[in-house]
Amino acid sequence: MIRKISHILCNYENIVPLFAGACALLFLVGILMLPLSYEQNQLYPKTIDRNSSLDPYDRGGPPFTMVAIHSQYPENSPSAGLVTSYLTPLSLYLSQTTMHLGTTIVAHPGGIIDEILYNTRGLDTVVEPTILLIAFAIASYLYRKVE
Amino acid sequence: MIDLVGGVPLYVLEFGDELVYFTPYTITLFLLALTFTILVLISRPEKQVDIAFGGDAYRTKEISVSEMRFRRFMAIACGLATMGAMVTGDIFNFTLFTAMVGITNVGIVAAVKSPHVQDAAYQYGLVSLSATIPLFGGAAVYAATTGSLSMIELMKGTVPAVPLIAKGMLMLGVIGEGMAPFYAAKAEMFRAPGAPYVIMCSLSSLLIFLRVVEIVMLG
Numbered sequence: 001m002i003r004k005i006s007h008i009l010c011n012y013e014n015i016v017p018l019f020a021g022a023c024a025l026l027f028l029v030g031i032l033m034l035p036l037s038y039e040q041n042q043l044y045p046k047t048i049d050r051n052s053s054l055d056p057y058d059r060g061g062p063p064f065t066m067v068a069i070h071s072q073y074p075e076n077s078p079s080a081g082l083v084t085s086y087l088t089p090l091s092l093y094l095s096q097t098t099m100h101l102g103t104t105i106v107a108h109p110g111g112i113i114d115e116i117l118y119n120t121r122g123l124d125t126v127v128e129p130t131i132l133l134i135a136f137a138i139a140s141y142l143y144r145k146v147e
Numbered sequence: 148m149i150d151l152v153g154g155v156p157l158y159v160l161e162f163g164d165e166l167v168y169f170t171p172y173t174i175t176l177f178l179l180a181l182t183f184t185i186l187v188l189i190s191r192p193e194k195q196v197d198i199a200f201g202g203d204a205y206r207t208k209e210i211s212v213s214e215m216r217f218r219r220f221m222a223i224a225c226g227l228a229t230m231g232a233m234v235t236g237d238i239f240n241f242t243l244f245t246a247m248v249g250i251t252n253v254g255i256v257a258a259v260k261s262p263h264v265q266d267a268a269y270q271y272g273l274v275s276l277s278a279t280i281p282l283f284g285g286a287a288v289y290a291a292t293t294g295s296l297s298m299i300e301l302m303k304g305t306v307p308a309v310p311l312i313a314k315g316m317l318m319l320g321v322i323g324e325g326m327a328p329f330y331a332a333k334a335e336m337f338r339a340p341g342a343p344y345v346i347m348c349s350l351s352s353l354l355i356f357l358r359v360v361e362i363v364m365l366g
Contacts, residue, residue, distance in 0.1 A: 015271070019323055022319060023277065023280070026319055027281075030312045033311070036310050038291055039291065039306070042294045043164075043296065071164050072164040072296075072300065073164055073166070076162075076163055077164070120163045121165060122163045123162045123165045124165070124243060127243040127247065128243060134221075134224055134250050134251055137254070138221075138253065138254040141257075145258075
């Protein structure tokens with residue numbers, strides 16, 4: 001029996017269908033287990049001020065006076081939330097003239113640097129670009145491989 | 148008091164909301180990953196020799212230096228990602244490190260010139276690609292149902308219990324990234340020459356699997 005299973009598994013072309021099947025089964029179980037209870041007391045609440053020109057990135061509060069965000073361990077980052085974003089002069093000009101600066105975050109130099117994110121979840125922001133770097137390294141190595 | 152599966156944290160390092168903590172269990176896993184990364188760093192790779200049966204003909208396989216250099220880079224990156232996954236105290240951070248282990252595992256074997264190995268690596272890459280959905284989905288359900296991502300808070304029991312489906316998704320995601328129970332399939336990739344580097348695939352997936360077992364027992 002184990003020999004049979006191991007024989008099926010040793011063919012690597014069976015692995016993708018097998019994993020897809022396992023995912024489908026688990027997601028089906030997940031749908032059957034709905035509804036899951038939603039905890040109201042969320043650590044990182046998301047309120048969006050549609051009237052702000054920094055729309056999805058405006059995390060609220062006038063700078064240096066009010067802190068509108070929560071963090072799990074406030075004592076680890078005492079200044080989190082005092083500054084919500086940095087704008088270069090160009091970004092400031094854009095934010096005062098248009099309503100859509102938040103949608104152009106990558107399209108102009110010195111966009112919104114999310115101070116809150118970097119303060120509270122700094123390690124994540126380091127690991128994410130590292131994954132991108134590794135992916136680009138593999139892709140460029142394979143692309144440049146001669147013959 | 149905190150009731151930890153892996154023992155009491157001996158040292159907690161703070162990165163904002165993300166705590167890195169060392170318990171006897173995670174220290175052991177961390178040291179294992181560290182030792183092997185140093186081994187990869189200093190050791191010289193093997194050269195495979197093909198021997199023809201029935202005669203005394205043999206030939207060594209030709210492996211370019213640039214290929215070995217690239218695979219050493221990937222193996223070291225894999226070791227660093229494994230070390231991060233061993234000690235992190237945050238669910239989302241753990242999933243990120245696990246995704247990085249998955250992608251470096253593909254990178255270690257992707258540079259090999261044998262078509263058979265590359266076929267296997269491609270299939271494995273597809274699995275690790277699709278495994279990100281249950282992996283990050285599991286972390287999202289953790290955040291939605293408990294309101295927190297910190298493992299320390301999960302241990303303390305100050306947050307609601309984690310639903311079984313979130314644990315299942317996290318587990319399936321790690322299985323897909325590390326291919327932990329499918330070593331028979333990974334053996335195809337191990338035909339790749341270069342001894343210390345391919346073993347890194349195996350070791351990293353074993354370690355992240357050991358760590359996720361601790362994580363699902365927390366909440």
